[in-house]
Amino acid sequence: MAKSHPVDAHVGTRMRQRRTLLGMSQTKLGDAVGLTFQQVQKYERGSNRVGSSRLYEFAKALDVPVSYFFDEMPGNVLAGRPMAARVKKGSGFGEAGTPFAVEKDPLVKRETLQLVRAYYKIREPSVRKRIYELVKTMGSSGSHTERARK
Structure with a gap:
């Protein structure tokens, strides 16, 4: 393969990140663009290439601009490809990193997306702010504890 x-x-x-953030199933996304959930799975895994018209349909269904799908693309994703040599470093085309460092990116994890979705379901701004401050404080104290152990 x-x-x-x-x-x-x-x-x-x-x-997948956007679909999960919206709380949308693969079936629901597939229905919105006229595909089965299995086809959506293949697009999300990168097994199937997305044509421009299909990408446009996904963008509409997920309520994002087409450019969203290319945001945060690692700069070396096209290393060794003819066009990659023509793009100057620092030209704004992606970030440095590895193309498959997804597992290490906490923003792509399901848990993170579910947490963000739950956070924004809290309707009371003052409660949301207190939770934000609590998590920030706990995260900061955790990092100090981790440093102390090393």
Whole structure:
């Protein structure tokens, strides 16, 4: 089986990230764009390449601009490709990093997306702010504890 192209994998990751953040199932997204959930799975894994018209449909269904799918793309995703040599460093095309460092990115984890979704369901701004301050404080004290142990 052929390996997914890094751009297809990145686009699929961004698609899954947005769908999960919205609390949308693969079936619901598939219904919105006329696909089965299995086809959506293949796009999210990067197994299937997304054509421009299909990408536009996904963008509409997920309420994001098409450019969203290419945001935060690692700069070296096209390393070794003819066009990559023409793009100057620092030209705004992605961040440095590895194309498959997704597992290490906490923003892509399901737990993070569920936490953000739950946080924004809290309707009372003062309660949301107190929770934010609590988590910030706990995170900060945890990092001090971790440093002390080393």
